[in-house]
Amino acid sequence: MAGESLDVLTICGSLRKDSYNAMVQRALPGLAPASMTLKPAPSFAGFPLYNADIQNSTGFPTQVNELADAIRGADGVIIISPEYNFSIPGGLKNAIDWVSRLQNQPFAGKPIALQSASPGPLGGGRVQYDLRRAMVFLDAFTLNKPEIFIGNCASKFNDAGELTDETTRNFIKQQLAAFAAFIAKMKAKN
DSSP, rough: OOOEEEEEEEEEEETTTTHHHHHHHHHHTTTSTTTTEEEEEEOTTTTOOOOOOHHHHHHHHHHHHHHHHHHHHEEEEEEEHHHHHBBOHHHHEEEHHHTTTSSSSSSTTTTEEEEEEEETTSSSSHHHHHHHHHHHHHHHHHHOOSSSSTTTTTGGBTTSOOOOOHHHHHHHHHHHHHHHHHHHHHHHHO
């Protein structure tokens, strides 16, 4: 498994192009180990609110299937999300709800890593707790450590939106290296 190329999908929980979490997502490829290729997931911005009546009458929207296929095709998924009202942002939760209802549920057995950035001091710890609970229900395997909570994040980016804080960059590098090893371990068990 050593040196094997890993395709990792990144999902940003914020729909805002210039959100701090989107900035973190854009920084990840430059911080990843050489064996890891990261690409952003298809957007969930156009998903209708989950409604079983839609699912039963017209089936799953094309965008839902595109996201599900991207998750299934990835070796692992990194979710980078802000915390809204102490929990998962509505759009991200809606996307998870939609894809979780598909046959061959895409999160089942999938290695997951979590990251969050917040202007507040806690860095989004509560959103990660709720995402972990959702991933347990979906039979995903969430990397436990190292955890990435980027508190007071506004001070960690320059005016161009680049992550400049070396301590944060190093923590992310450590998590991505651990995630690569975690994915390899999960693959070896299958």
